[in-house]
Amino acid sequence: MPAGGTYVIVGASLAGAKAAETLRAEGFAGSVVLIGDEEERPYERPPLSKGYLLGNEERDSIFVHEPGWYTEHGVDLRLGSAVSALDRASRQLMLADGTAVGYDRLLIATGAAPRRLQAPGADTDGVRYLRTVGDSERLGAALRAGGRVVIAGAGWIGLETAAAARHYGCEVTVVEPEAGALYRSVGPELGDFYASLHRSHGVTFRFGEGVSELRAAGGRIHEVITSAGTRVPADVVVVGIGAVPNAAFAAEAGLEVDNGIVADEALRTSDPDIFAAGDVASAFNPLLGRRIRVEHWANALTQGPVAARSMLGQRASNDLVPYFYSDQYDLGMEAAGLPEPGSYDDVVYRGDTRASEFIAFWLNDGAVVAGMNINVWDVNEDIQALIRAGTPVDPARLTDPDVPLADLLP
Numbered sequence: 001m002p003a004g005g006t007y008v009i010v011g012a013s014l015a016g017a018k019a020a021e022t023l024r025a026e027g028f029a030g031s032v033v034l035i036g037d038e039e040e041r042p043y044e045r046p047p048l049s050k051g052y053l054l055g056n057e058e059r060d061s062i063f064v065h066e067p068g069w070y071t072e073h074g075v076d077l078r079l080g081s082a083v084s085a086l087d088r089a090s091r092q093l094m095l096a097d098g099t100a101v102g103y104d105r106l107l108i109a110t111g112a113a114p115r116r117l118q119a120p121g122a123d124t125d126g127v128r129y130l131r132t133v134g135d136s137e138r139l140g141a142a143l144r145a146g147g148r149v150v151i152a153g154a155g156w157i158g159l160e161t162a163a164a165a166r167h168y169g170c171e172v173t174v175v176e177p178e179a180g181a182l183y184r185s186v187g188p189e190l191g192d193f194y195a196s197l198h199r200s201h202g203v204t205f206r207f208g209e210g211v212s213e214l215r216a217a218g219g220r221i222h223e224v225i226t227s228a229g230t231r232v233p234a235d236v237v238v239v240g241i242g243a244v245p246n247a248a249f250a251a252e253a254g255l256e257v258d259n260g261i262v263a264d265e266a267l268r269t270s271d272p273d274i275f276a277a278g279d280v281a282s283a284f285n286p287l288l289g290r291r292i293r294v295e296h297w298a299n300a301l302t303q304g305p306v307a308a309r310s311m312l313g314q315r316a317s318n319d320l321v322p323y324f325y326s327d328q329y330d331l332g333m334e335a336a337g338l339p340e341p342g343s344y345d346d347v348v349y350r351g352d353t354r355a356s357e358f359i360a361f362w363l364n365d366g367a368v369v370a371g372m373n374i375n376v377w378d379v380n381e382d383i384q385a386l387i388r389a390g391t392p393v394d395p396a397r398l399t400d401p402d403v404p405l406a407d408l409l410p
């Protein structure tokens with residue numbers, strides 16, 4: 001292990017904070033500098049569209065570490081500091097305030113930013129995005145005020161926001177250019193299940209339509225025009241149309257970037273002294289045999305430590321089964337694998353789909369490629385083991401709740 005030197009982490013959020021923690025836990029004695037452009041110490045984002053937005057979780061509960069943790073562990077936490085440039089030849093980062101920070105090894109964990117809506121009127125007051133704790137607080141205040149909420153995008157952020165808006169009694173319309181909800185992430189089978197859930201809670205969907213214009217009156221939003229020409233009254237518009245990796249300074253510095261910073265199995269980039277983790281990394285996953293960029297909490301939680309171990313010269317591998325969770329209304333779910341359309345040829349169910357207590361399995365050539373447990377708990381590790389095994393399973397036994405999932409493993 002390197003005895004010293006300066007290890008710099010850019011991006012003071014989950015992946016970055018977990019990397020700093022791992023460097024110290026592994027005994028790294030050099031300097032650890034954690035640089036972030038937000039004013040808050042590292043926090044977790046899932047509550048921002050769930051418990052914290054609903055007012056069920058305290059602000060103190062969202063942070064990755066206690067306030068004193070950074071000083072106690074010799075982590076030089078520099079908040080409110082944006083990195084504007086990277087000079088690989090001199091191994092220096094330039095901060096927006098003109099300061100230079102040198103590094104021996106660098107981890108880029110700059111995450112992703114919401115994709116901006118490109119439509120006339122998109123900069124009107126009342127158009128909201130949801131990424132930061134401040135965004136969540138402003139959105140919560142708007143939803144508490146009630147009124148008509150239009151959500152652009154029926155992805156996870158859009159649907160969780162729809163559930164929160166219904167919780168506050170708002171009238172909710174979701175506008176989505178695809179033919180259904182969540183189609184790109186889980187396909188139509190479970191996407192339609194989620195759309196039905198929301199409809200049963202009073203949400204209106206306008207599928208096959210995009211937001212093409214936002215009209216204001218008196219400086220405030222008052223209606224959304226969809227691509228089909230439909231006029232939808234709106235007091236608040238929430239945009240959840242995906243996220244783009246924060247990879248600009250990495251690309252300008254000549255690192256390989258292709259929908260995120262390209263990294264190998266050890267999360268090393270095209271520069272051997274620079275690593276990438278979390279939402280910004282397009283990393284090779286040996287289990288899947290290809291590079292993927294994953295915008296999931298568990299991915300940041302795990303890749304931060306993997307990158308830290310690689311920085312220390314240890315053998316570390318990004319061999320994770322993608323894992324995701326969501327809570328909407330009284331429905332909790334965990335998902336493992338990537339059930340994108342085209343990656344599977346069948347979906348089968350174990351349990352009671354009508355009572356919303358079941359496991360969905362996506363199969364390809366008889367093998368489980370993804371699974372989602374809905375209001376069924378303590379099974380996701382077994383689902384992940386089935387995905388890892390990658391061998392065909394007997395569908396009759398897979399769908400029989402009396403057969404323990406572990407018995408299906410080869």
Ligand SMILES: Cc1cc2nc3c(=O)[nH]c(=O)nc-3n(C[C@H](O)[C@H](O)[C@H](O)COP(=O)(O)OP(=O)(O)OC[C@H]3O[C@@H](n4cnc5c(N)ncnc54)[C@H](O)[C@@H]3O)c2cc1C
Binds near residue numbers: 011012015081112325
């Ligand atoms: C509202 C919301 C709800 C979510 N819910 C779920 C969920 O239920 N389940 C799930 O699995 N995942 C969920 N996610 C996704 C999950 O939160 C992310 O995958 C995770 O936050 C990624 O962590 P990260 O550390 O890689 O990046 P981020 O959390 O994006 O952090 C990157 C940090 O780097 C900073 N930064 C960027 N550029 C610079 C720069 N040039 N200089 C300095 N700092 C910079 C950013 O401001 C940010 O603070 C949710 C995300 C959001 C926004």
